Amino acid sequence: MTEYEGKVRMVFKDLPLPIHQLARPAHEAARCAGAQGRYWDYHARLFAEQPRFDREDLVRYAVDLGLDRDRFVTCLDGRHFAAAVQADVEQARALGITSTPTFLINGRVLVGAHPVENFRIVIGDARRRLQGP
Amino acid sequence: MSVRRFSGPGRVYYILLALLALAPDATALAQVTLTVDHAMVRGPEGAPVTIVEFSDYQ
Numbered sequence: 001m002t003e004y005e006g007k008v009r010m011v012f013k014d015l016p017l018p019i020h021q022l023a024r025p026a027h028e029a030a031r032c033a034g035a036q037g038r039y040w041d042y043h044a045r046l047f048a049e050q051p052r053f054d055r056e057d058l059v060r061y062a063v064d065l066g067l068d069r070d071r072f073v074t075c076l077d078g079r080h081f082a083a084a085v086q087a088d089v090e091q092a093r094a095l096g097i098t099s100t101p102t103f104l105i106n107g108r109v110l111v112g113a114h115p116v117e118n119f120r121i122v123i124g125d126a127r128r129r130l131q132g133p
Numbered sequence: 134m135s136v137r138r139f140s141g142p143g144r145v146y147y148i149l150l151a152l153l154a155l156a157p158d159a160t161a162l163a164q165v166t167l168t169v170d171h172a173m174v175r176g177p178e179g180a181p182v183t184i185v186e187f188s189d190y191q
Binding site: 004006007008009010011012013014015016017020022023026027030031034035037039040046047050051053084087088091092094095097100101102103104105106119123126127130 | 184
């Protein structure tokens with residue numbers, strides 16, 4: 001992504017799939033880490049550790065990052081971000097998105113884990129459209 | 134795609150109006166308002182390209 005430094009904004013949206021029962025708590029946990037300013041570090045740890053998402057795992061990852069354990073546990077057990085994750089799921093449904101990962105690049109859809117060259121093509125196309133003919 | 138910014142208590146929400154082509158010929162468009170937690174965003178606010186990734190951790 002460094003080649004697009006300053007030119008691309010990345011937004012992550014939660015889409016835990018129903019077939020993965022431990023996914024939803026993991027998504028809520030990441031947002032709890034975000035509440036302590038460490039969303040992306042926790043996000044990376046989850047991808048590295050999948051599928052080890054039992055509650056004690058999720059708490060350990062937070063502690064490893066130096067997060068406030070009590071605050072994190074209160075957030076996770078209290079499901080403070082359940083509604084926020086559900087809102088993402090419903091927005092995905094409204095857009096007709098049913099599989100992960102799905103990317104919207106300035107609104108254009110790219111479904112699946114594509115090679116980086118495909119992203120270059122779509123990003124280049126999006127930038128050209130902004131500049132006009 | 135347009136982006137508006139709202140300030141809330143301890144959090145900033147970005148609302149993106151995403152236009153999604155539902156058909157290959159792009160004749161049908163759905164407009165959906167996306168809520169975004171500022172903690173889940175990387176990159177500058179004025180970036181010309183916004184990539185929204187819907188994904189899960191498994």
